[in-house]
Amino acid sequence: MRVLGLMSGTSADGVDAVLASFSGPPQRPRWKLEKHHFNPYPAELQRQLIGVGQGQSFDSSTLLELAEAVTEQQALAARACDPQGGAQLVGCHGQTLWHRPPQAGQRGASWQLLQGPLLAELLATPVVFDFRSADLALGGQGAPLVPPADQALLGRCGGWRAVLNLGGIANLTLIPPAQGPESCLPVRGWDCGPANTLLDLATMHFSGGQQSYDADGAWARQGQIDEALIQRWLAEPYFQSPPPKSTGRELFGQADLERRLAEVKGRDAADALATLTGFSAAVVAQELGHGPQAIELLVAGGGCRNSLLVEQLQHRCRGLIVRPLAEFGIGEAEREALAFALLAWWHALGHQGNLPSVTGASGGAVLGLCARPQSGRCKRTLRGAPRRRWGFWA
Numbered sequence: 001m002r003v004l005g006l007m008s009g010t011s012a013d014g015v016d017a018v019l020a021s022f023s024g025p026p027q028r029p030r031w032k033l034e035k036h037h038f039n040p041y042p043a044e045l046q047r048q049l050i051g052v053g054q055g056q057s058f059d060s061s062t063l064l065e066l067a068e069a070v071t072e073q074q075a076l077a078a079r080a081c082d083p084q085g086g087a088q089l090v091g092c093h094g095q096t097l098w099h100r101p102p103q104a105g106q107r108g109a110s111w112q113l114l115q116g117p118l119l120a121e122l123l124a125t126p127v128v129f130d131f132r133s134a135d136l137a138l139g140g141q142g143a144p145l146v147p148p149a150d151q152a153l154l155g156r157c158g159g160w161r162a163v164l165n166l167g168g169i170a171n172l173t174l175i176p177p178a179q180g181p182e183s184c185l186p187v188r189g190w191d192c193g194p195a196n197t198l199l200d201l202a203t204m205h206f207s208g209g210q211q212s213y214d215a216d217g218a219w220a221r222q223g224q225i226d227e228a229l230i231q232r233w234l235a236e237p238y239f240q241s242p243p244p245k246s247t248g249r250e251l252f253g254q255a256d257l258e259r260r261l262a263e264v265k266g267r268d269a270a271d272a273l274a275t276l277t278g279f280s281a282a283v284v285a286q287e288l289g290h291g292p293q294a295i296e297l298l299v300a301g302g303g304c305r306n307s308l309l310v311e312q313l314q315h316r317c318r319g320l321i322v323r324p325l326a327e328f329g330i331g332e333a334e335r336e337a338l339a340f341a342l343l344a345w346w347h348a349l350g351h352q353g354n355l356p357s358v359t360g361a362s363g364g365a366v367l368g369l370c371a372r373p374q375s376g377r378c379k380r381t382l383r384g385a386p387r388r389r390w391g392f393w394a
């Protein structure tokens with residue numbers, strides 16, 4: 001089945017679209033990544049989305065407009081990636097506005113902004129969306145959702161394989177070895193903490209809004225890392241708590257950045273950016289200590305383009321082979337969109353998409369809701385897709 005995956009993440013910089021094909025066993029499919037396209041959000045839309053994620057209040061009318069604008073941006077990315085309309089199905093993450101992990105006996109909740117039925121009509125293709133709700137309803141974190149996709153797409157190796165996302169948030173996947181006593185253990189995964197959220201906000205702050213990120217870490221390279229401060233930050237509750245755990249701008253956003261900047265001695269921009277860069281790498285290194293000892297660390301996400309961040313990772317994760325995920329045919333901007341294409345395919349097959357060993361959910365669930373175009377322009381039925389237990393794909 002040819003599936004289009006659409007992902008727009010914490011940094012709200014735009015939509016990554018991937019056209020892929022899947023066949024074979026869902027837990028270890030044959031797959032081919034055919035095309036990738038990135039569609040940047042208009043600057044004002046990015047500003048508003050980040051504002052909502054920082055807790056700024058917007059009236060209902062504005063939120064409705066944002067939902068429509070996000071949906072239309074997803075459609076633009078989809079059309080640019082798949083101009084021939086070859087996809088039989090679309091998996092769309094939507095844009096996270098707010099994520100509330102489960103806490104103190106309260107279930108979690110998460111809001112991914114999207115008008116699924118509208119996107120289905122715009123693309124004349126069935127769209128699977130709202131992937132997190134089923135896991136949250138079972139008491140899970142609702143995130144991260146990529147770990148089972150990582151195992152399905154990458155397979156296993158001779159030891160524990162770690163996969164790291166360096167997006168706005170850093171999240172890890174740990175895939176058990178192919179053989180040996182630990183091969184029967186489940187896939188692990190959790191959100192480590194800030195990757196680029198604080199760095200981006202700091203860069204915007206120090207550049208007076210002229211720069212949205214520290215390209216290649218060039219500004220941070222001019223500064224000095226305050227190691228003692230990083231060690232103090234690593235003792236904070238989130239980094240001391242065991243998985244399952246998930247996070248976002250809600251914890252590592254503007255207010256958190258301002259607190260941390262106040263602690264940086266001298267408050268020189270380069271020193272602050274250097275310390276925040278070292279901090280993101282130190283968080284990953286410490287979090288890797290929470291799980292089984294990995295033999296390699298495959299890295300994806302926009303942070304791969306920050307050579308200082310990657311160097312800090314290599315330095316602090318000494319002994320680990322740090323490799324770009326691109327060596328496995330998945331570019332750093334393609335991984336999450338490919339994962340959501342796979343999750344949509346799993347939805348079509350009725351295959352469980354979440355892992356309780358990752359999210360802490362009370363059980364497995366088929367993830368997502370499916371909106372089908374009603375205008376009769378639907379390009380095709382899902383020929384070849386197995387009948388769902390509800391006969392849905394008939």
Ligand SMILES: Nc1ncnc2c1ncn2[C@@H]1O[C@H](COP(=O)(O)OP(=O)(O)OP(=O)(O)O)[C@@H](O)[C@H]1O
Binds near residue numbers: 305333
């Ligand atoms: N050339 C570059 N140099 C340094 N950093 C970069 C560069 N290009 C992108 N980035 C960083 O990558 C980030 C975007 O990465 P990515 O798209 O993987 O994040 P995301 O998917 O939005 O976040 P998340 O995975 O947490 O949802 C930008 O916010 C920026 O900090």
Ligand SMILES: CC(=O)N[C@H]1[C@@H]2OC[C@@H](O2)[C@@H](O)[C@@H]1O[C@H](C)C(=O)O
Binds near residue numbers: 098144145168170336
């Ligand atoms: C609520 C939400 O959107 N969380 C994102 C965020 O960005 C990275 C990390 O935090 C991850 O947990 C998740 O996205 C990825 C795609 C996931 O669900 O695996």
